[in-house]
Amino acid sequence: MKVAIVDYGMGNIRSLTTTLTYLGVSDVILSNNYEILKSADKIILPGVGSFGKAMQQIRERKIDVYLKDLVVNSGKPMLGVCLGMQLVGNSSTEDGYNEGLGLVDAEVTRLSAPNIKVPHVGFNQIAISQNSRLFDGMAANPDFYFTHSYKMLTQSNINVSACEYGERFVAAFEYKNIAGVQFHPELSQKNGLHLLKNFLEKF
Numbered sequence: 001m002k003v004a005i006v007d008y009g010m011g012n013i014r015s016l017t018t019t020l021t022y023l024g025v026s027d028v029i030l031s032n033n034y035e036i037l038k039s040a041d042k043i044i045l046p047g048v049g050s051f052g053k054a055m056q057q058i059r060e061r062k063i064d065v066y067l068k069d070l071v072v073n074s075g076k077p078m079l080g081v082c083l084g085m086q087l088v089g090n091s092s093t094e095d096g097y098n099e100g101l102g103l104v105d106a107e108v109t110r111l112s113a114p115n116i117k118v119p120h121v122g123f124n125q126i127a128i129s130q131n132s133r134l135f136d137g138m139a140a141n142p143d144f145y146f147t148h149s150y151k152m153l154t155q156s157n158i159n160v161s162a163c164e165y166g167e168r169f170v171a172a173f174e175y176k177n178i179a180g181v182q183f184h185p186e187l188s189q190k191n192g193l194h195l196l197k198n199f200l201e202k203f
């Protein structure tokens with residue numbers, strides 16, 4: 001299997017690559033080249049850093065155009081990780097207002113519940129949605145490692161598994177061939193390995 005990790009200069013690449021290789025993925029490649037992304041069986045959109053800067057880097061490399069073609073038009077499976085999940089939505093208020101890739105109908109705003117420490121850092125539990133492919137085969141309320149200050153919210157009918165941190169937010173979503181996780185599966189031990197294996201096998 002060939003997995004392409006989208007290279008826009010702001011990702012948690014090393015740990016993701018190591019984890020995918022550990023899971024037996026024979027070909028893990030970091031790229032922003034259309035033909036290479038097209039040749040992959042699955043795409044992962046990573047992300048560590050700020051939304052506005054990330055979208056600027058993505059647009060400068062025409063990756064927004066490539067992903068709309070490959071993921072939306074051709075149905076290639078893609079997993080967005082942390083900032084990568086947020087980028088898949090319509091917009092974020094990080095760095096002022098910035099439009100995202102708009103691949104799912106969701107918005108990103110700052111964590112804002114009273115009396116909570118931001119950023120949200122550490123392991124936290126997830127309430128798994130019904131019919132989830134990502135969490136299939138996991139015990140209820142698995143925990144994963146989070147480190148973020150912004151949260152995704154959605155009114156659409158995408159399949160959402162939620163986390164509670166002073167407020168409920170999208171911990172993971174699944175929508176046709178697209179999935180996103182706010183946490184870092186590559187830093188979430190056996191639950192993270194299980195989730196990544198499910199993405200590789202079920203999307």
Ligand SMILES: NC(=O)CC[C@H](N)C(=O)O
Binds near residue numbers: 051147151
């Ligand atoms: N770890 C990150 O890069 C977090 C993504 C985003 N900047 C947030 O704070 O939510």
